[in-house]
Amino acid sequence: MCGRFALTQTEKEVRELLGYLEHEDFPARxxxxxxxxxxxxxxxxxPERGSNxxxxxxxxxxxxxxxxxVKDPKExxxxxNARAETAIGKASFRAAMRHRRILIPASGFYEWRRPSKENGEKSQAYWIRPKRGGVIAFAGLMETWSSADGSEIDTGAILTTSANRTMRPIHDRMPVVIKPEDFTRWLDCKTQEPxxxxxxxxxxxxxFFEAIPVSDRVNKVANMGPELQTPVVVDPSIKPSKEPDAGGGQLSLF
Known part of the structure; x- marks a missing residue:
């Protein structure tokens, strides 16, 4: 799954890749x-008139x-996250897959290698970024939820897929990355069915990705600085956990 990620490029850099009309500036996160x-x-x-x-x-x-x-989000x-393998048929995501596919810009994401309980090891956090650097785009889904009083909130989820061989020693899931040449097709919900x-x-x-071990400071939401991505040395005596079966647990929602 993907439970934390980062977006540290400038608005201009993000806009140049994803090609949207100008948005207000935002800080590195x-x-x-x-x-x-x-x-x-x-x-x-x-498109805006005269815009390319x-x-x-x-x-x-x-x-x-x-x-x-949903009547009450609290319940x-x-x-x-939404599992790419089952999102088309899931009641929660079916409508969004057909009508509201989105791109979620990111600089990379964090993942934790969870050791087996019997060996007593601590979890190890990794900062996972594209080797070439820059901005990438996760596949996502969006839904607007309306309350009984008429107020609305836009919500979103990141689509995940089974991990590739590089990621599998850390976790059995990873975000779906949409390549720039496929942006238009992914976002086109009018002519492109799920x-x-x-x-x-x-x-x-x-x-595509490289995994950099980092400290557990990323676990706390209150920690928000660039030091979260500073590499740490992992004890070489600690072996990666056994590669999980990428096809296991496919009935899970995440």
Whole structure:
């Protein structure tokens, strides 16, 4: 799954990759956590006259997906991730997969290697970033939830897939990364049905990411500085946990 990520590039750098109409500037964020606002890019109504940018716009949504049919969000689990393998058929995500696919810009994400309980080891946090650096785009879903009094809140989730061989020693899931050449097809909910973009929801190539061990300071939401991504030395005597079965637990929502 993906429970924390970062977006540290400038608004200009993000906009140049994702090609949306200008958005207000935003600060670097090194520890984005569930329930916080996240920047997402959606397909717009139409391009601005005279603009050579694609038909896209950016907005902020709450990270934590709430289906439109939920009556009380307090009684519904916080859906920060959606499994790509089952999202098309899941009641929670079916409508969003068809009508509200989004891109979520990121500089990378954090993941924890959870050792087996019997060996008494501590969890190890990793900062996982693209080897080439820069901004990437996670596949995501969006839903607008309306309360009984008419107030609305935009919510979103990150789509995940089975981990590739590089990621598997750390965790059995990873975010779906959409390549720039596929942005338009992914966001096009008018002509591209979910089954027609299913080929995009696969693990990224093996050499795309690098995993850097970092301190457990990222565990605390209050820690928000660049020091969270400072590498630490991992005890060489600690072996990575056994590679989990990437196909296990497929009935889980996450």
């Amino acid at each position: 090194y520890n984005i956590a569930p329930t916080q606002p996240i920047l997402v890019v959606i397909s717009g109504d139409r 940018l694609p038909d896209r716009r950016a907005l902020l949504v709450r990270w934590g997906f709430t289906p439109a049919w 519904f689990p916080l859906l920060i 089954r027609e973009v299913q080929d995009l929801m696969v693990p990224v190539q093996e050499d």
